[in-house]
Amino acid sequence: MRKSNFFILIISLLVSCNETNRPGFEMNSDNPTKSSLIEDKVNTLLAQMTLEEKIGQMNQYNGFWDVTGPAPKDGNASKKYEHLRKGYVGSMLNVRGVKDVMAVQKIAVEETRLGIPLIIGFDVIHGYKTLSPIPLAESASWDLEAIKKSSEMAAKEAAAAGINWTFAPMVDISRDARWGRVMEGAGEDPFLGCRIAEARVTGFQGNDLSSYNTIAACAKHFAGYGFAEGGRDYNTVDIGTSTLNNIIFPPFKAATDAGVRTFMNSFNELNGIPATGNAYLQRDILKEQWKFDGFIVSDWGSMLEMIAHGHAKDLKQAAELSVIAGSDMDMESYGYVEELANLVREGKVDKILIDDAAKRILRVKYELGLFDDPYKYCNVEREKEVTGSKEIHEASLDMAKKSIVLLKNENNILPLKKEGQKIALIGALASDKTSPLGSWRIGADDNTAVSVLEGMQHYKGNSLTYSKGADVSIGKTEFAFEVKINSSDKSDFGKAISAASNADVVVMVLGEHGFQSGEGRSRTELGLPGVQQELLEAIFKVNKNIVLVLNNGRPLTINWADENIPAIVEAWQLGTQSGNAIAQVLYGDYNPSGKLPMTFPRHVGQVPIYYNYKNTGRPVLPDEDIVFWSHYIDESNSPLYVFGHGLSYTSFKYANLKVNTLDGEVNVTVDLTNTGKVKGKEVVQLYIHDLYASVTRPVKELKGFQLIELDPNETKSIEFKLTHKELGFFSNNGDFVVEPGDFKVFVGGSSKTVLEKEFELK
Numbered sequence: 001m002r003k004s005n006f007f008i009l010i011i012s013l014l015v016s017c018n019e020t021n022r023p024g025f026e027m028n029s030d031n032p033t034k035s036s037l038i039e040d041k042v043n044t045l046l047a048q049m050t051l052e053e054k055i056g057q058m059n060q061y062n063g064f065w066d067v068t069g070p071a072p073k074d075g076n077a078s079k080k081y082e083h084l085r086k087g088y089v090g091s092m093l094n095v096r097g098v099k100d101v102m103a104v105q106k107i108a109v110e111e112t113r114l115g116i117p118l119i120i121g122f123d124v125i126h127g128y129k130t131l132s133p134i135p136l137a138e139s140a141s142w143d144l145e146a147i148k149k150s151s152e153m154a155a156k157e158a159a160a161a162g163i164n165w166t167f168a169p170m171v172d173i174s175r176d177a178r179w180g181r182v183m184e185g186a187g188e189d190p191f192l193g194c195r196i197a198e199a200r201v202t203g204f205q206g207n208d209l210s211s212y213n214t215i216a217a218c219a220k221h222f223a224g225y226g227f228a229e230g231g232r233d234y235n236t237v238d239i240g241t242s243t244l245n246n247i248i249f250p251p252f253k254a255a256t257d258a259g260v261r262t263f264m265n266s267f268n269e270l271n272g273i274p275a276t277g278n279a280y281l282q283r284d285i286l287k288e289q290w291k292f293d294g295f296i297v298s299d300w301g302s303m304l305e306m307i308a309h310g311h312a313k314d315l316k317q318a319a320e321l322s323v324i325a326g327s328d329m330d331m332e333s334y335g336y337v338e339e340l341a342n343l344v345r346e347g348k349v350d351k352i353l354i355d356d357a358a359k360r361i362l363r364v365k366y367e368l369g370l371f372d373d374p375y376k377y378c379n380v381e382r383e384k385e386v387t388g389s390k391e392i393h394e395a396s397l398d399m400a401k402k403s404i405v406l407l408k409n410e411n412n413i414l415p416l417k418k419e420g421q422k423i424a425l426i427g428a429l430a431s432d433k434t435s436p437l438g439s440w441r442i443g444a445d446d447n448t449a450v451s452v453l454e455g456m457q458h459y460k461g462n463s464l465t466y467s468k469g470a471d472v473s474i475g476k477t478e479f480a481f482e483v484k485i486n487s488s489d490k491s492d493f494g495k496a497i498s499a500a501s502n503a504d505v506v507v508m509v510l511g512e513h514g515f516q517s518g519e520g521r522s523r524t525e526l527g528l529p530g531v532q533q534e535l536l537e538a539i540f541k542v543n544k545n546i547v548l549v550l551n552n553g554r555p556l557t558i559n560w561a562d563e564n565i566p567a568i569v570e571a572w573q574l575g576t577q578s579g580n581a582i583a584q585v586l587y588g589d590y591n592p593s594g595k596l597p598m599t600f601p602r603h604v605g606q607v608p609i610y611y612n613y614k615n616t617g618r619p620v621l622p623d624e625d626i627v628f629w630s631h632y633i634d635e636s637n638s639p640l641y642v643f644g645h646g647l648s649y650t651s652f653k654y655a656n657l658k659v660n661t662l663d664g665e666v667n668v669t670v671d672l673t674n675t676g677k678v679k680g681k682e683v684v685q686l687y688i689h690d691l692y693a694s695v696t697r698p699v700k701e702l703k704g705f706q707l708i709e710l711d712p713n714e715t716k717s718i719e720f721k722l723t724h725k726e727l728g729f730f731s732n733n734g735d736f737v738v739e740p741g742d743f744k745v746f747v748g749g750s751s752k753t754v755l756e757k758e759f760e761l762k
């Protein structure tokens with residue numbers, strides 16, 4: 001683009017903020033009558049509340065205590081209990097099951113002065129008791145309907161257990177597989193992240209928040225948490241404005257536009273200010289610019305952590321900074337309940353801020369229908385009927401199959417034959433019934449997942465021998481739980497080798513245990529943990545016909561496997577129905593169509609690695625052997641598997657890419673043909689590159705995708721429309737701009753696209 005003739009189209013300008021007394025106080029609802037009714041009720045109630053009761057709404061306590069008296073394991077239980085009776089608690093988390101929820105709700109409703117119901121929060125991340133695949137895996141489906149359905153089912157099961165608010169979806173973009181929480185997000189791309197944020201929010205919340213089947217969602221962690229330095233959880237974040245505006249914010253904005261009712265701030269700092277005390281994030285961006293009218297909960301203890309950050313000298317100052325910055329509810333720091341009333345009396349905190357926060361929380365409680373019937377989520381019969389129902393299990397299996405990514409399949413070793421094959425199944429994870437549940441499985445019971453062994457046992461036409469081979473080593477961590485910390489035991493290798501020697505095909509299930517990714521589980525190495533790599537190589541020496549099934553919560557470096565093993569299936573942690581889903585894919589009863597939502601590096605030293613990188617002033621010149629360009633001297637720049645990669649049991653051909661520009665809109669069409677022998681689905685991906693811009697643009701940006709199913713030999717013409725929304729970007733002032741000039745458009749089945757064309761935006 002030439003600077004002289006560019007125009008700037010400012011679509012979302014800073015909204016002027018005359019309403020400093022009522023930050024972001026508009027109602028968003030599409031039903032103004034209902035909204036204003038609720039608003040009246042909130043105001044009437046607020047007028048009756050004491051300062052302490054308003055602050056009480058802003059206080060959230062963790063559960064796990066005996067409601068008939070303090071539990072000895074929780075030193076604060078008696079205080080929590082007393083506060084609950086006084087109406088100084090607005091919400092509890094980690095109380096679950098109709099009986100327990102009912103018990104605390106009864107105290108709030110029947111024993112406090114005003115009888116304001118609690119909002120009951122829980123980490124329903126990918127299911128409550130029946131688990132779906134971890135969110136990163138679900139994202140690999142690129143199937144927005146299925147993802148929405150999965151959240152809908154999670155909401156239904158959780159709501160039946162008395163829960164009315166989930167701390168999900170996590171919409172943090174991350175480019176760093178070392179960060180254990182990549183398993184909880186939608187991967188590295190903001191466009192895919194936006195669509196998935198919308199699907200999850202609408203899945204959890206439905207069309208009617210007051211229904212007993214829906215729960216309030218929470219977009220977390222605002223903001224930048226996925227960019228922890230070195231991939232080390234909770235570490236400092238240091239990012240530029242352009243990355244913040246174009247990569248990190250969009251999924252949060254999409255969640256807001258989809259009507260998400262709550263936000264959670266984050267543990268990290270942004271520009272030296274911890275997110276919980278960050279007014280730029282919470283007041284300027286979220287509440288004023290984006291007009292978010294729900295409430296923000298802090299992350300666990302994050303207010304208190306402002307002292308360790310070196311931002312607040314004590315809890316009192318942390319509470320003051322947090323409320324001024326717009327953090328409405330305190331999760332387990334005890335800051336608001338202990339300090340806020342004094343801060344108001346001393347004139348350090350304006351009462352208006354307390355009113356605003358309390359109103360936001362009450363508003364969501366009204367929307368949930370908790371004032372109409374505080375026990376509406378507490379129906380024992382419904383709990384029995386819904387928990388683990390057929391409908392929920394079926395949706396979980398469907399989602400699990402759709403989440404699987406076929407990374408490699410040489411000589412069509414997959415699908416397996418249904419009869420007459422001798423199969424050796426190897427790996428501790430193959431028989432594990434807990435690991436597939438992942439680390440966010442607080443509502444689910446141990447040993448409730450279908451293992452790969454069980455899933456394969458349904459196919460009776462083959463002989464199947466199972467051998468563990470080696471444990472999954474978790475390395476040095478206090479979060480080991482039941483995972484064996486044993487990196488050197490090879491005593492089972494012999495049995496596995498002999499089983500493999502006698503088999504036609506060896507299926508090896510290797511990777512990370514479910515507890516090896518997730519919060520607090522960062523890694524410095526991304527290979528197969530423990531002696532699993534050695535086991536793989538030892539088996540390969542006796543039988544090369546190996547199908548490697550990966551279980552993992554993050555991209556792994558599996559170069560050796562990619563070079564040597566003929567078939568590799570990415571099966572993540574797939575939840576309760578894991579083994580059935582994997583078996584159906586291995587035996588060809590389900591044709592995989594998943595695509596990677598995160599780049600797989602060749603080496604951990606390449607991380608952060610992502611497809612939408614910038615060209616730099618010294619881009620890679622593949623044909624020139626010179627030193628001074630942006631590269632490594634010991635590894636290529638390219639990843640092992642690109643973003644968007646994933647194979648099928650059939651093959652697809654892309655042809656006839658056409659681009660038409662008219663009145664600032666761009667029409668793109670392409671023909672897709674199924675050139676293989678079986679029916680299959682393909683995720684058709686469209687990327688753009690804005691070649692010259694006032695703020696440099698990535699070499700490729702995903703701007704559209706469609707999931708298309710085709711019969712063998714069938715061809716479909718696929719159409720995409722690119723509007724200003726897709727062609728613009730956020731400038732460093734936070735303005736959305738569309739700059740005319742030269743663009744490229746790319747289409748294909750991964751970010752390594754096959755077709756491209758240039759066009760000029762006038």
Ligand code: BGC
Pocket residue numbers: 093123167220299300519
């Ligand atoms: C996590 C949040 C979670 C909260 C409540 C925190 O440690 O960062 O994502 O929702 O705990 O369990």
